[in-house]
Amino acid sequence: MRHLVLYALASALITAPAAARELKVGQPAPPIELTLVDGSKTTLAEHRGEVVLLNFWATWCVPCRAELPLLDGYYRHTRQHALSVFAVATDGSAPLHQLKPLFAAMAIPAVRRIKGIDAEMPAVPTNYIIDRAGVVRYAKAAALDLDDLNRELIPLLNEPAPKG
Numbered sequence: 001m002r003h004l005v006l007y008a009l010a011s012a013l014i015t016a017p018a019a020a021r022e023l024k025v026g027q028p029a030p031p032i033e034l035t036l037v038d039g040s041k042t043t044l045a046e047h048r049g050e051v052v053l054l055n056f057w058a059t060w061c062v063p064c065r066a067e068l069p070l071l072d073g074y075y076r077h078t079r080q081h082a083l084s085v086f087a088v089a090t091d092g093s094a095p096l097h098q099l100k101p102l103f104a105a106m107a108i109p110a111v112r113r114i115k116g117i118d119a120e121m122p123a124v125p126t127n128y129i130i131d132r133a134g135v136v137r138y139a140k141a142a143a144l145d146l147d148d149l150n151r152e153l154i155p156l157l158n159e160p161a162p163k164g
Contacts, residue, residue, distance in 0.1 A: 011085045025053075028135055033116055034086055045134075050082040050083065051081075051156045052085075055068075055085065055086065055125060057126070064143070068087060071085050078153070082132070084114065086109055088114055090124055129156065131159065133154045137152070138152050141147075
């Protein structure tokens with residue numbers, strides 16, 4: 001019996017950090033640090049009070065490459081309402097020298113490294129939307145279209161920023 005209790009405790013300690021690093025709808029997002037292609041860093045905490053869209057994509061993914069201009073255009077038209085969009089290149093997607101020219105004309109920043117969650121997605125594109133209070137409100141492995149963006153983002157952009 002004692003070994004069973006020790007095994008259960010050890011299992012919980014091993015799996016707890018992984019579970020805390022996941023983005024789950026209805027749960028607060030874990031602390032996340034983003035390293036952009038220009039080398040600058042930002043954290044999710046720095047964007048508290050904003051609606052954040054994390055778009056995980058790959059250069060070899062045709063739907064991903066079609067989705068990026070839509071996300072960029074949407075961001076350009078709604079950023080004044082405290083929307084942040086980050087395009088997170090999945091590991092092995094492309095070397096840095098290929099990412100920079102791809103995003104040179106875009107307003108959304110490209111992320112080359114993410115800490116705090118597992119950047120390996122089961123499918124790309126995968127999108128997460130985090131509300132102004134830091135709670136994950138949307139998670140889906142599929143490209144977003146304009147109707148999806150309006151349906152998911154407009155209600156969140158209309159919510160007031162949390163106090164404090």
